[in-house]
Amino acid sequence: MPYDHERASRIGHVQTALSPAIIEAMERWQTPSLEVGDPTHIKDRITSLESLVMDERPNPTFAIAFDGSNQEVEARPGYPSVRVGYIQIAGVYVDIFKFLGANNSGLVDSRQLERAQITQTVNSVLPGANVFLNGITGRDSWRAEFDRSFAESEITDFGKAFSLTDALMTIHGKPGAPASSLTLSKCPTCGAPDQRVTASGGVCAIPECMEKIYPTDVLRGYEEFTEDGENALTLTRAMNIAERLLLISYIDGFYRVEPRMLSQGIFITDGPLAVYGPAAPMKSKFLDYWSQLCLAMDQRDFAPPLLVGIEKSGRFVDHARVIDRHIPNGHVMMLDTPYVNRYVTNQKPDHYYGKDEFYGRRFIYKTSTGESLVVTVPRVPGGHPYEKPRIDSSGDFIQVPSEQYQFYPTLRATLETLDLMQTHLYPNAVIPVALAHSASSLPLGTGRSVLTLLAQRSLGMPQDSVALSRFKPPRNRQVGR
Template identity: 40%
Template sequence: MPYPGEKASRLGHVDTVRNEAVKAALQRWEITNSRPNSKDEIEGLCRPLADLPRIGDPGDVDFSITVDGSDTEVEATRDHPTVKVGYLRVAGSMVQLDVFRALAIERYIDPRAVRKSQTEYAFDVALPGSQLVRPGMSGVDTWRSELDAFLMSSRFDSSTSMTLADGLLALHGTREGRAEAISLRVCPNCGQGAPNGAQLTVAAQGGRCPSCSGVLYLADALRTHEEYNVEGSNFTPMGRVMSAAERLMTLCYLNFFADSAPEVLRHTIFVTDGPLALHGPLAPLKRRFVEHLGDLANWCENQKLVAPLLVGIEKSGAFVEHAELIADLIPIGHVMRLPNAYINRISGRSEDNRYGEDEFYGRRFIYRTQAGDPLVITVPAAPGYSPYDGSDGVEGWEAYPTLRLICEVLDSLRTRMYQHAVIPVALAHSAAALPLGVGRSVLTMMAQQNIPGLKVDMQAVQPPTYFKR
């Protein structure tokens, strides 16, 4: 690694380029995520929407609720580049789809009409990075306490008092009622489980470890503290918090409508930016989402309602790239299922790998829209199925009764603003995005001006002399 300001030789790459071992290694490899040689293989995995069961009319879906998030991490000062501050914004956007359908037939669209059709709500939080602590606390305990305060104070919508903490407890409960406490695997303080087979649990107001008497927080159920870095970037646990907040916000909307206005569920599609999955320390929550959504779907059936239309849409990544490569092999208006064997082959995994079993609470499909472009979507399975449990039924079409209706609704929401874009996601992203450039500079200055010990004379913060002309 170079010293600060040290530059490599302009010819430093020459020896690497000439090295025969490097050339030989490159020539041994092949790309797994490539276009299949056989068109028949793709066609055998596709079905037209008309052949799938329809559980409702897309014209009855009048609203979309989309949740998106944005996060960034900034250095506190040039003198303290390892001191980091994280910022997170999560936004929910409700769009009146009937307004957009009416605008679609207009030659000229009034931007004011578009704006009036959308309602958004966002919340923001700053989280401590490395070397930032509350007095008397360690860095990781500061992270835990600040994250807990965020969950307790962040309402999913301005019109309710329901917080993300309430959503987390609801996730661990049933339709009859939310959980009063959540079980933890081990204590974050001492790393031990409860003694004598007792349960280690934490409620909304917190708790105490029976082994070490350490303080427990409800936020410990997310386990993001396990990835907290005391000396470097905490962008990874920040991303976990954003992912959890997005999904808990969607869950809050689902439960709020089920409790207060069940008919709204019939007329609303709930969109998540990204796949319906949880990775890293959050992965165990996947099972709770599968059970909770299945319980909600059964409740809707008893109420003679369509199961909630929940979908994740991916904008980038390996599966989006693959969808682009094979788009012309998928007939327009067809859905392609992705069996476990196909996924393992294009991702370079072993044949017996159980893809997605521990992370996904929805299953991926590729839908080629009526406009001709592919969308990579994730859709929950019917109650009783876990999307990647390896059973024959879960890889079939019958396990996804909402798939056709979701695709038909998405067909009416396509936009050419961006590649692979649908209107609700584009609007939610604009509400949630934290800008780079000037925006990042302002967030950095905010940290410098508000954290004790980092208040600096902004005139004195100048680039080193070797950057000056």
């Protein structure tokens, strides 16, 4: 690392650029192909949407999409750097009939489109490096504030307030009945296993510890928290799980108040139906909740809701672009595990892909207008969407149940609905996700400066002159008499 104000020589890169060892190393490497040789392996895995069996259900009347945004700002640069993280998530309700009616004359009626949507936004702030509550460490301060943010982030659309903590307890219980307590795999302080905690918190049962524990400790976000550096990854993990729990808040709200309505809705998340990082074990809780929901709906003779995750970026979206021309419009491609391992993730053919994170399976869908969507859809009535590959005596792969279309009876209705709600505002986009992103996004530039200034003022720190110059308070307007 250089000293302050030390600058590199203008020709300091020459030795690296001319090094034979470096050139030889890079010549050994391979990258994903941008061309498809024999497309047979693609054509063997696609089918037309019309060939799929669809469960009996009413036509969807509404869509609810969820997206989130986060930013970590430096309230004080230099050392010790003081950082604060902001999270904003949004759920956007779209009335499908009003949305489709907004384009009845060849032009979109913006007023009709506005009437077709309702937005709910939840935001919170979390401490970062060198920010702490009085008397406790930065790591424990993050735990306490993370728990507080979930307890205070709530919706009231179904009458009684329902928080993200309530949603967390619900996936540990069953539809309409949150668990009274949950079990932490370990105490965050002493590491003692199997600690029970209620929604309001508790203490470690080990007499030598007796430290405070929180229900949100089950997500284990504190494991990636650093007390002296950036926490962008920790913030992203928190945002992603908050998005998924906001979705549960709405699904469970409909189930408690009017379960019949669930059959008429499509619920869309930004990103795959998966949980990554230390919180990945929550995947099994989402799977359990979904299985119980499908069973409960079936017992009432209702179809389950449509649930889908849509990816905007990543290796699967990149791969979809590469093979795009080999998939006809209106066709869907099953991404079986041997295919994923060989052509997308560069793993051994028998690698057990997706076992730890996913509660839905990925598909590539070529829409009626030629756009490509990478979607994740759960099995119905439940079950793991990925299974360990099976190989017969001749060494060929055997198709496992999770790779058969019959276990995804909601797939056709889901893709047909997404087809109706496409937008050319962005490549491969659908309107509900675009609206949710617009409602949740925290802008860079001036927006980031305002958030930095807010953190500096709230923490009593010198205010950044750049942030002050960008932040112009709104002028007072005189209302006409």
